[in-house]
Amino acid sequence: MRRLKILFVSPEVDPFVKVGGLADMVGALPKEVAALGHDARVVCPLYGSTKRVGEWKARQEPLGVDVGAEARWARTWETALPGAEVPAYFIEHEEYFGRREVYSDAEDNVFRFAFFCRAALALCEQLQWIPDVIHCHDWTTGLLPVMLNTTLRDSALGRSATVFTIHNIEHQGQAPFGIVDFARLPVSEYRSDSLESRGHVNMLKAGLYHSSKITTVSPTYAREIRTREGSFGLDDVLRVRGADLMGILNGVDVANWDPATDTALPANFSADKLEGKAVCKAALQKQLGLVVDPKIAVFGVVARLVHQKGLDLLAESVGHITERMQVQFAILGSGDARVENAFRTGTERSAGKIGAHIGFDPRLARLIQAGSDFFVMPSRAEPCGLTQMYALRYGTVPVVRATGGLVDTVQDYVAGADQGTGFLFREANSAALYQAIGRACATYYDRPAELRAMQLRGMKVDFSWQTNAARYVDSYRWAIAARTGEAFVE
Ligand code: ADP
Numbered sequence: 053m054r055r056l057k058i059l060f061v062s063p064e065v066d067p068f069v070k071v072g073g074l075a076d077m078v079g080a081l082p083k084e085v086a087a088l089g090h091d092a093r094v095v096c097p098l099y100g101s102t103k104r105v106g107e108w109k110a111r112q113e114p115l116g117v118d119v120g121a122e123a124r125w126a127r128t129w130e131t132a133l134p135g136a137e138v139p140a141y142f143i144e145h146e147e148y149f150g151r152r153e154v155y156s157d158a159e160d161n162v163f164r165f166a167f168f169c170r171a172a173l174a175l176c177e178q179l180q181w182i183p184d185v186i187h188c189h190d191w192t193t194g195l196l197p198v199m200l201n202t203t204l205r206d207s208a209l210g211r212s213a214t215v216f217t218i219h220n221i222e223h224q225g226q227a228p229f230g231i232v233d234f235a236r237l238p239v240s241e242y243r244s245d246s247l248e249s250r251g252h253v254n255m256l257k258a259g260l261y262h263s264s265k266i267t268t269v270s271p272t273y274a275r276e277i278r279t280r281e282g283s284f285g286l287d288d289v290l291r292v293r294g295a296d297l298m299g300i301l302n303g304v305d306v307a308n309w310d311p312a313t314d315t316a317l318p319a320n321f322s323a324d325k326l327e328g329k330a331v332c333k334a335a336l337q338k339q340l341g342l343v344v345d346p347k348i349a350v351f352g353v354v355a356r357l358v359h360q361k362g363l364d365l366l367a368e369s370v371g372h373i374t375e376r377m378q379v380q381f382a383i384l385g386s387g388d389a390r391v392e393n394a395f396r397t398g399t400e401r402s403a404g405k406i407g408a409h410i411g412f413d414p415r416l417a418r419l420i421q422a423g424s425d426f427f428v429m430p431s432r433a434e435p436c437g438l439t440q441m442y443a444l445r446y447g448t449v450p451v452v453r454a455t456g457g458l459v460d461t462v463q464d465y466v467a468g469a470d471q472g473t474g475f476l477f478r479e480a481n482s483a484a485l486y487q488a489i490g491r492a493c494a495t496y497y498d499r500p501a502e503l504r505a506m507q508l509r510g511m512k513v514d515f516s517w518q519t520n521a522a523r524y525v526d527s528y529r530w531a532i533a534a535r536t537g538e539a540f541v542e
């Protein structure tokens with residue numbers, strides 16, 4: 053088997069910079085691909101907020117990046133993913149990435165990432181390391197496959213295949229026409245089966261037209277995004293490229309997310325020795341100002357508070373739920389100001405039944421995963437979702453809407469049938485959420501033995517990356533075959 057060279061190009065990578073699950077995925081998959089014998093590397097921008105974990109070394113040579121009228125200069129830093137020999141490169145450029153935020157509301161946001169794509173490619177040339185496959189992630193990397201297919205087609209890099217992973221089709225990177233010149237792309241690409249969409253450049257769509265193969269992060273989402281309403285306007289390109297699209301479920305970095313060793317927890321536990329979970333529950337109740345009582349069912353939430361996650365449905369009903377049911381809520385998140393305020397007000401009025409922390413706090417996220425009895429995700433859409441898998445591993449039973457990766461990772465409970473790992477509901481409204489929480493609550497109080505069996509089943513599900521990392525390697529070989537005509541040999 054040939055050893056492949058694979059470059060992951062991503063706007064986020066855990067533990068250096070993280071907004072959501074994309075960072076977790078890109079922090080984990082390259083390690084697994086390397087463990088399968090391949091040369092995997094990662095490149096990411098260096099933001100003002102990036103954490104310099106481990107040893108960092110600046111590369112001597114400045115990096116010339118061909119954008120706009122004259123080349124710009126960047127500095128490259130080199131480190132490695134913790135616990136693995138996977139090189140990670142960071143592109144430093146004060147004007148574009150010096151600010152703290154990863155995604156910015158400023159007008160230059162799309163230009164920053166066009167710059168990043170050119171920089172990633174310039175880095176390969178400088179390293180004289182030509183990847184067999186460039187694995188792109190989400191809209192920020194959408195122009196990279198276009199660069200390979202046009203201005204770089206006849207260079208050494210022109211042989212590199214691309215795999216494009218859609219983590220979230222709702223974010224597409226809409227850019228003004230001027231980005232075509234800035235990214236030094238041929239104006240002839242400004243057409244509806246390439247860069248153009250509704251009078252703008254659509255960076256995600258461009259990536260989907262131009263990459264060798266496409267993946268998304270769960271089989272169910274791969275089906276959903278082919279439909280009119282699930283595609284957010286991109287059903288045409290997904291129909292054209294449908295045969296090149298596959299859904300591969302994300303895995304969990306099982307060494308990093310393990311309740312038996314997690315150092316963020318006040319006590320560790322496992323399926324064979326669950327006592328530590330009660331210690332975590334008490335610590336969670338205390339930290340969030342909830343009434344400390346082991347008998348009350350705690351429902352946890354850790355999420356970006358955006359429309360996609362459906363937490364407005366919880367925000368509007370949480371007061372009512374806590375009046376009617378003997379339950380508590382432990383909530384961590386930030387985003388939509390209205391949802392934040394609803395949870396803040398709920399906390400103030402609830403007398404120890406609702407505890408919300410508004411912000412980003414990885415340690416508290418782990419305590420909520422470990423200390424809750426249930427984990428709530430009323431997502432309107434969920435490409436994969438990692439938090440429900442973390443919850444399952446931490447013995448916390450998910451209550452989730454039946455969409456995307458949630459369908460692929462949580463099996464619905466059937467009373468008396470020894471079956472299921474969580475509670476699923478269909479409609480995206482607060483009545484359906486109310487019912488599902490009611491069903492979970494009734495199981496907790498009325499059928500504790502069944503709930504315990506369900507919890508243990510969830511803890512034993514294998515969410516490790518192993519199988520699915522091998523499927524990504526298949527997608528790489530498939531992409532190489534498409535790009536170069538080189539046979540796909542096992
Ligand atoms: P998404 O990528 O759509 O946000 P995922 O479930 O795939 O959803 O991943 C979310 C990741 O971000 C998880 O690792 C979760 O723990 C983390 N996370 C989300 N919100 C917060 C927060 N407020 N504080 C700390 N971690 C968070």
Ligand code: GLC
Pocket residue numbers: 072073074075077219220269302434435436437438457
């Ligand atoms: C996106 C999706 C989430 C997925 C993550 C990692 O942020 O919203 O469902 O788990 O990417 O692929």
